[in-house]
Amino acid sequence: MNPPVITVAHAAVGYDGRAVLRDVSLTVTAGEVVAVLGANGSGKSTLVRSVLGLVPLSAGSVTLFDRPLRRFRQWERIGYVPQRLGAGGGVPATVREVVASGRLARRGILRPPGAADRTEVDRALHAVGLADRANDAVATLSGGQQQRTLIARALAGRPELLVLDEPTAGVDAASQEAFAGALREFVTDGGTVLLVAHELGPLRPVISRAIVVHDGSICHDGPVPEPAGHHAEPDHDHVHPHCDDEPARLWSI
Amino acid sequence: MELFQYPYMQRALIAALVIGLAAPALGIYLVQRRLALIGDGIGHVALTGVGAGLLLNRSPVLVAVIVATLGAIAIELVRSRGRTSGDLALALLFYGGIAGGVMLVGLSHSPSANLNAYLFGSLTTISPTDLTTIVVLGVVILVAMLVLRPALFAVSHDEEYARVSGLPVRTLNMLIAITTAVTVTIAMRAVGVLLISALMVVPVASAQQVTRGFRSTMTAAMALGLFAAGSGVWVAANADTAPGASVVLMAIASFLVIALAAAGWRVLRRRRVPAAAPAAPEPHEVLIG
The missing domain is CATH 3.40.50.300 (P-loop containing nucleotide triphosphate hydrolases)
Known part of the structure; x- marks a missing residue:
C-alpha cells in the first residue's frame, strides 16, 4: 500500500x-x-x-x-486551491503575479524570485491554459478563468498533494474541462488530490x-456513488450524498 | 525657488520626498487588505504620544512612535481575532487617542500652535535630528516593503493561502501594523497626523485607475506620492499654506486628473473600436492533454 x-x-x-x-x-x-x-x-x-x-x-x-x-x-508539498479569489481591496494584480505567490512556500520570503520560479510559473499557466492571459488583471477574467488562476498558483509550487475546495462551483464548461485536464496531468505525475465538490461534472x-x-x-x-432517481436524468449532473439513513423525502420533492 | 536656499526648507523638502515615497509603498498593502483608514486611526493614537512627550519633556516624536506602535499592535490583535466587537474597539482606540492627545497637550502648557503643527504638519519645525530620523526610518520602511513584496502581497491578497504556504503570517501582519505606526509618526512633522493617511491611500487609488498589475500599481503610486509631496511642499512654501493640506490637495488633484483621463481614454477607445465587434467568446480549445 x-x-x-x-x-x-x-x-x-x-x-x-x-x-x-x-x-x-x-x-x-x-x-x-x-x-x-x-x-x-x-x-x-x-x-x-x-x-x-x-x-x-x-x-x-x-x-x-x-x-x-x-x-x-x-x-511546499501542499498546493491549496480555495473556493474563490478574494477581491483584494481593488488593488489590481496580474494573473502572473497571483500565480507567482505559489512559489513562496518553496522559495521562502526573503529570496527574490529567480529563473526557476519564472519557469514554474510559466509551466503552471500553460497547464491551465492561461498563458496568453498572464499579464492581464485577474479581475478582468471570468469566474472560471479566475479558478484556473488559483489552480495554477497551487501547481506552480510543484506540490505532491493538491487540496481543492469546490474548484468547479459556478465555473463554465470550458474551464471545467481545462481544470479536469490539469488535474489528470497532476495525477499522472504521481500527485495526490483531495477535493471538495458539490457536483463532479468532467472531474468524475x-x-x-x-x-x-x-x-x-x-x-x-x-x-x-451513482446518481439515483431524478438526479440520474441526463440534464441533472449533481452528485448528491446518498446515505442509507437519510430521509428519502429530502431528494424526492 | 529662492526659499529652498534656506536649510529648513531643504530639510522640509527632503523629509516630504522620503515620506512621499514610503507612504504609498506601505499604503498599497493597507488598501489591498481593506484597511485604507487604519493610518488615520493610528494617527489619532500617535497624538496621545505627542501629548505625553510634551508633558514629560521628552521628544514628542519618539514617544509618539512608541505609543502609536503599541496602538497598532492592539489594533492588529483585535483584527486577527476577528471579534465582532472589533469595530467598536477600534473606535474606542481612535477617539481615546485624539482626546488623550488634546488633553495631554493642554496639560503641558505648550502653545496651541504646537498642537496644530502635529495635526497638519509644519515645515519650519523639522530639525536636523528629525530629518535624520525621518530619512533613516523612511529608507528602512521602503526597503522592507520592496524586499518583502512577494510575501506581503501574498498575505494581503489571500491570508489563508499564505498560511497554507507556511508563510509567517502573524509576523508579516505585525510588520505591516508596526510599519504603519512608524510611517504615521515620522510623517507627523511634514504632513501632520490627520492627513498622513491620505498620502498612503490616495496615490494608490490614483495609480490603480490605469494599472493592471500589483507591481506597476506600487511603482506608479510611489511616483505619484513623490510628486504630491514635492509639489505640495513647494506650494506650501510659496503660498504659506499648511504643508499637510497642500500635499494632500496635490495628491487629490492628481487623482482627479488621472481618473478623468482614464475615463476619457476608455470612451475614446470604445469609439475607435466599433460597437459591432463583440468581445471574443471564451476559447473552446482549452482542452489540455
Whole structure:
C-alpha cells in the first residue's frame, strides 16, 4: 500500500458550541484522488479546511506526510486551491503575479524570485491554459478563468498533494474541462488530490474514491456513488450524498 | 525657488520626498487588505504620544512612535481575532487617542500652535535630528516593503493561502501594523497626523485607475506620492499654506486628473473600436492533454 499522505483520526470541529464535524476518521494515500461530497452545510468544506489547519480541531488529530499537523513545516508539498479569489481591496494584480505567490512556500520570503520560479510559473499557466492571459488583471477574467488562476498558483509550487475546495462551483464548461485536464496531468505525475465538490461534472473520471459527508459524519467511503432517481436524468449532473439513513423525502420533492 | 536656499526648507523638502515615497509603498498593502483608514486611526493614537512627550519633556516624536506602535499592535490583535466587537474597539482606540492627545497637550502648557503643527504638519519645525530620523526610518520602511513584496502581497491578497504556504503570517501582519505606526509618526512633522493617511491611500487609488498589475500599481503610486509631496511642499512654501493640506490637495488633484483621463481614454477607445465587434467568446480549445 502507498504511504499515507493525510490521516485524520477522530476529528471533531465545533463553531460556537455547534458540532460541525463529529468523530471523523479518514486516510488518503499517495496517488489517490479523493472527492469529498455532501450537501451545503454538511461539513465537507470544514473537513478539508481542518486538514490544512485553517479550522482548529476541538478533538482528534490530523497527520500530514507522517507529521502531526502542529509540527508540519513542509508546506511546499501542499498546493491549496480555495473556493474563490478574494477581491483584494481593488488593488489590481496580474494573473502572473497571483500565480507567482505559489512559489513562496518553496522559495521562502526573503529570496527574490529567480529563473526557476519564472519557469514554474510559466509551466503552471500553460497547464491551465492561461498563458496568453498572464499579464492581464485577474479581475478582468471570468469566474472560471479566475479558478484556473488559483489552480495554477497551487501547481506552480510543484506540490505532491493538491487540496481543492469546490474548484468547479459556478465555473463554465470550458474551464471545467481545462481544470479536469490539469488535474489528470497532476495525477499522472504521481500527485495526490483531495477535493471538495458539490457536483463532479468532467472531474468524475479522474476521481478514484468518494467520501460523502452528511451532518458532520462520513456516511460513505468508496466508489463514486451513482446518481439515483431524478438526479440520474441526463440534464441533472449533481452528485448528491446518498446515505442509507437519510430521509428519502429530502431528494424526492 | 529662492526659499529652498534656506536649510529648513531643504530639510522640509527632503523629509516630504522620503515620506512621499514610503507612504504609498506601505499604503498599497493597507488598501489591498481593506484597511485604507487604519493610518488615520493610528494617527489619532500617535497624538496621545505627542501629548505625553510634551508633558514629560521628552521628544514628542519618539514617544509618539512608541505609543502609536503599541496602538497598532492592539489594533492588529483585535483584527486577527476577528471579534465582532472589533469595530467598536477600534473606535474606542481612535477617539481615546485624539482626546488623550488634546488633553495631554493642554496639560503641558505648550502653545496651541504646537498642537496644530502635529495635526497638519509644519515645515519650519523639522530639525536636523528629525530629518535624520525621518530619512533613516523612511529608507528602512521602503526597503522592507520592496524586499518583502512577494510575501506581503501574498498575505494581503489571500491570508489563508499564505498560511497554507507556511508563510509567517502573524509576523508579516505585525510588520505591516508596526510599519504603519512608524510611517504615521515620522510623517507627523511634514504632513501632520490627520492627513498622513491620505498620502498612503490616495496615490494608490490614483495609480490603480490605469494599472493592471500589483507591481506597476506600487511603482506608479510611489511616483505619484513623490510628486504630491514635492509639489505640495513647494506650494506650501510659496503660498504659506499648511504643508499637510497642500500635499494632500496635490495628491487629490492628481487623482482627479488621472481618473478623468482614464475615463476619457476608455470612451475614446470604445469609439475607435466599433460597437459591432463583440468581445471574443471564451476559447473552446482549452482542452489540455
